[in-house]
Amino acid sequence: MTGTDRLARIEARLQSLEDERDITRLILSYGPLVDSGDADGVAGLWTDDGFYDVDTLRMDGRAQIAAMVRSAPHRAWIEGGCAHLSGPPHVVVDGDRAVAVCHSLLVVHGDGGFRVQRATANRWDLCRTSDGWKVAERTGRVLDGREVSPALLHAGVRAER
Amino acid sequence: MTGTDRLARIEARLQSLEDERDITRLILSYGPLVDSGDADGVAGLWTDDGFYDVDTLRMDGRAQIAAMVRSAPHRAWIEGGCAHLSGPPHVVVDGDRAVAVCHSLLVVHGDGGFRVQRATANRWDLCRTSDGWKVAERTGRVLDGREVSPALLHAGVRAER
Amino acid sequence: MTGTDRLARIEARLQSLEDERDITRLILSYGPLVDSGDADGVAGLWTDDGFYDVDTLRMDGRAQIAAMVRSAPHRAWIEGGCAHLSGPPHVVVDGDRAVAVCHSLLVVHGDGGFRVQRATANRWDLCRTSDGWKVAERTGRVLDGREVSPALLHAGVRAER
Numbered sequence: 247m248t249g250t251d252r253l254a255r256i257e258a259r260l261q262s263l264e265d266e267r268d269i270t271r272l273i274l275s276y277g278p279l280v281d282s283g284d285a286d287g288v289a290g291l292w293t294d295d296g297f298y299d300v301d302t303l304r305m306d307g308r309a310q311i312a313a314m315v316r317s318a319p320h321r322a323w324i325e326g327g328c329a330h331l332s333g334p335p336h337v338v339v340d341g342d343r344a345v346a347v348c349h350s351l352l353v354v355h356g357d358g359g360f361r362v363q364r365a366t367a368n369r370w371d372l373c374r375t376s377d378g379w380k381v382a383e384r385t386g387r388v389l390d391g392r393e394v395s396p397a398l399l400h401a402g403v404r405a406e407r
Numbered sequence: 408m409t410g411t412d413r414l415a416r417i418e419a420r421l422q423s424l425e426d427e428r429d430i431t432r433l434i435l436s437y438g439p440l441v442d443s444g445d446a447d448g449v450a451g452l453w454t455d456d457g458f459y460d461v462d463t464l465r466m467d468g469r470a471q472i473a474a475m476v477r478s479a480p481h482r483a484w485i486e487g488g489c490a491h492l493s494g495p496p497h498v499v500v501d502g503d504r505a506v507a508v509c510h511s512l513l514v515v516h517g518d519g520g521f522r523v524q525r526a527t528a529n530r531w532d533l534c535r536t537s538d539g540w541k542v543a544e545r546t547g548r549v550l551d552g553r554e555v556s557p558a559l560l561h562a563g564v565r566a567e568r
Numbered sequence: 569m570t571g572t573d574r575l576a577r578i579e580a581r582l583q584s585l586e587d588e589r590d591i592t593r594l595i596l597s598y599g600p601l602v603d604s605g606d607a608d609g610v611a612g613l614w615t616d617d618g619f620y621d622v623d624t625l626r627m628d629g630r631a632q633i634a635a636m637v638r639s640a641p642h643r644a645w646i647e648g649g650c651a652h653l654s655g656p657p658h659v660v661v662d663g664d665r666a667v668a669v670c671h672s673l674l675v676v677h678g679d680g681g682f683r684v685q686r687a688t689a690n691r692w693d694l695c696r697t698s699d700g701w702k703v704a705e706r707t708g709r710v711l712d713g714r715e716v717s718p719a720l721l722h723a724g725v726r727a728e729r
Binding site for chain 3: 523
C-alpha cells in the first residue's frame with residue numbers, strides 16, 4: 247500500500263468512528279431536549295419530512311413532532327417529573343444511511359418515588375444530510391408482549407427491514 | 408518520529424477505538440437478540456466454549472445458552488412483555504483480551520405499567536477471535552445486597568480478577 | 569494539504585475521539601465504584617477542589633465526596649442492594665474542557681423486586697489535567713417536576729451555562 251492509500255484508509259476508518267459518534271450523540275440529545283420541552287430542538291433532530299411513529303401516534307414532519315412536545319399530555323409529564331431515558335444505542339452505518347436500535351424507559355415521578363411508565367423498543371433510521379446526520383424515521387413500540395416490538399429490535403440490530 | 412512510525416502509531420490508536428466500538432456493539436446486541444428470542448443469535452455472541460454464569464444458573468457453551476433462550480421461563484418473559492436493558496458498558500481492552508462491566512435491568516410489563524424485576528451487576532470477559540470479538544465469560548449477579556455483586560463491578564471496572 | 573498537515577489533522581481527530589472515550593469511561597466508572605463503596609476511588613474521579621452538588625447536599629473537594637460514600641445512609645443502600653445506573657452520557661469537548669449530561673437512576677432492592685428510588689438529571693463539567701480527565705463539577709437534580717432539573721439537561725446538552 248502506498249503512503250497515500252494508507253492515509254486514505256485511515257481517514258475512512260476515522261470517518262466511520264465519527265459517524266457513529268455523531269449518530270449516538272444525536273440520539274442521546276433526544277431525552278434532554280424532550281424532557282425540557284424544547285419542541286423545536288426535538289423536531290430539528292429529524293429531516294424536514296422525517297417521521298416518528300410511536301404505537302397509535304404517527305407524527306409526519308417536524309411540525310407534528312414539535313406539536314407533540316408542546317401538547318398538554320407531554321407538558322403534564324414534564325410538570326409531574328419525568329425522565330425519557332435512552333439505553334445506549336446499537337448503531338450500524340452503511341455509507342450515508344444508518345440504523346440504530348435502543349431500549350428506552352419513560353420513568354415518571356409519583357408518590358414517594360418513581361415508576362417505569364413505559365418500556366419501548368426503538369428503531370432509528372438516519373441519513374447524512376448537508377446539516378449532519380438527521381433522523382429520517384423513528385419507530386417506537388411498547389414492550390408489553392405484542393410481537394411487533396421485539397421484532398423491531400431484532401430487525402434493527404441486524405440493520406434489516 | 409519518522410512518517411512511517413507516525414502512521415503505525417495512528418493505526419494502533421484507531422485499532423484501539425475500533426476494538427472498544429466492536430465490543431460495545433457486541434454487548435449491546437445481547438438485549439435485542441434475547442428480547443426477541445433469537446437463541447442462535449444470542450449464543451453466537453459467545454465463543455464455542457464460553458460460559459454465562461448468572462446466580463444459580465450456569466450455562467456452559469453455546470448449546471446451553473441457546474437452550475436458556477428457548478426455555479419456557481424465558482418465552483414467558485417475552486410473551487408477557489420485557490426489556491433486557493443494558494446500561495452503557497465500561498470497556499478496558501488489553502491486546503486480544505478485554506473486560507467490560509455494566510448494570511442491566513430486566514423490566515417487565517405488568518398491570519398498568521412496568522416494573523424492574525431485577526437489577527444485575529455484569530462482568531464480561533471477551534477475547535479477539537478470527538470471527539471478531541466474542542464473549543468468553545459473562546457473570547451476572549443480582550444487586551440485592553449480596554456482597555459478591557458490587558465486588559464484581561469493582562474488580563471489573565479495574566479489569567482485575 | 570501537505571502530507572504533514574494531513575497527519576496533524578488526523579491526529580487531532582483521533583485525539584477528539586479519545587477524549588470523548590476517556591470522559592465516557594470516567595463517568596461510567598462512577599456507578600461501579602459508588603455501588604461498591606470505594607470512597608477513594610469515587611473521590612479520585614474529581615479534581616482536588618472539584619464539587620458534587622446534588623439537591624440539598626453539596627460536597628466540596630475529594631474529602632467530602634469520600635465521606636458521602638462512607639456515610640451510614642450510603643452504606644445502607646449498598647447493604648440493602650442498589651444500582652446507581654447511568655444512562656449513556658452525551659459529551660461535548662471543547663479543548664481542555666468538556667460538558668456531559670446524562671440521566672441516572674437509583675434502583676434499590678425491596679420486597680420481591682426492585683424500585684426506582686430516584687431519577688436524576690446530571691451535568692458534568694470536566695477538565696483535562698496532567699492525570700487525565702477529571703470532574704470539576706457535577707450537579708444532580710431530581711426529576712420530580714422542579715423546573716431546574718430539565719433546565720440542567722437542556723443547558724448541558726448544548727454545553728451552555
